[in-house]
Amino acid sequence: MEVVILPGSKQIASLAADAVEALLRRKPGAVLGLATGSTPLPIYSELALRHERDRLDFSQVRAFALDEYVGLPADHPESYRQVIAREFTARVNISPANVHVPDGAAADIPAACQRFEDAIRDAGGVDLQLLGVGTDGHIGFNEPGSSLASRTRIKTLIEQTRRDNSRFFGNLAEVPHHVLTQGLGTILDARHVILVATGAQKAQAVRDLAEGPVSAICAASVLQLHPHATVLVDEAAASSLRLADYYRHSYDHKPAWQGL
Numbered sequence: 560m561e562v563v564i565l566p567g568s569k570q571i572a573s574l575a576a577d578a579v580e581a582l583l584r585r586k587p588g589a590v591l592g593l594a595t596g597s598t599p600l601p602i603y604s605e606l607a608l609r610h611e612r613d614r615l616d617f618s619q620v621r622a623f624a625l626d627e628y629v630g631l632p633a634d635h636p637e638s639y640r641q642v643i644a645r646e647f648t649a650r651v652n653i654s655p656a657n658v659h660v661p662d663g664a665a666a667d668i669p670a671a672c673q674r675f676e677d678a679i680r681d682a683g684g685v686d687l688q689l690l691g692v693g694t695d696g697h698i699g700f701n702e703p704g705s706s707l708a709s710r711t712r713i714k715t716l717i718e719q720t721r722r723d724n725s726r727f728f729g730n731l732a733e734v735p736h737h738v739l740t741q742g743l744g745t746i747l748d749a750r751h752v753i754l755v756a757t758g759a760q761k762a763q764a765v766r767d768l769a770e771g772p773v774s775a776i777c778a779a780s781v782l783q784l785h786p787h788a789t790v791l792v793d794e795a796a797a798s799s800l801r802l803a804d805y806y807r808h809s810y811d812h813k814p815a816w817q818g819l
């Protein structure tokens with residue numbers, strides 16, 4: 560795992576967008592894994608800018624969202640299908656037919672989860688998975704206690720996550736209790752994962768995921784088992800890291816030929 564400490568979200572967005580851009584230049588039909596939440600938004604804005612300004616082309620890209628609420632109609636403004644389109648895919652030239660989101664409105668939930676897994680496999684697997692992290696260490700919606708080998712499935716949200724996400728819904732009662740999420744095993748199958756975290760409220764989760772034991776109590780710690788995981792954090796999110804000086808030193812002395 561490589562931890563990179565950067566001054567703020569602008570630098571994080573720029574570096575993450577560089578990784579996406581390098582991938583698309585070498586593989587125009589790449590498969591992207593997309594995260595919701597506030598932290599990745601500057602990355603999406605940077606990519607939309609590069610699409611406009613530099614003609615960065617997404618026409619052959621396939622995209623898979625990490626997760627979706629259960630029980631919200633697909634046209635609900637806070638369904639992740641809508642959020643991903645509004646914040647990113649509709650701002651670049653990704654064909655809507657190539658954007659896959661787990662179907663949280665399906666009558667047969669296990670079948671919908673299997674279809675989603677099959678679609679990732681049929682696309683050749685995810686090349687680059689973007690991730691945020693919850694204050695409880697969740698990635699996607701893999702709450703504490705999630706199987707480290709899990710595949711796409713239904714999960715029940717912890718109250719802390721419902722409270723964190725209630726800011727998007729107006730009030731807590733509106734936040735669904737259930738979600739569909741790529742499993743930790745699904746996420747581990749991506750060829751490269753980039754997790755982004757900003758702000759002091761993420762400091763504990765960042766320390767647990769990067770320096771704690773690999774444990775279901777912090778789902779994101781499973782990324783320690785990934786051969787190519789990059790963690791981009793700002794100073795506040797890095798504030799509890801024991802090895803911060805070492806991460807800074809490593810990044811400063813990184814061979815020029817080595818990308819993210």
Ligand SMILES: N[C@@H]1[C@@H](O)[C@H](O)[C@@H](COP(=O)(O)O)O[C@@H]1O
Pocket residue numbers: 594595596597598599625626690691692693694697698699700720724
């Ligand atoms: N399911 C999403 C996660 O994928 C995201 O990482 C998390 C953190 O969001 P934020 O970046 O807004 O803190 O929020 C939600 O729970």
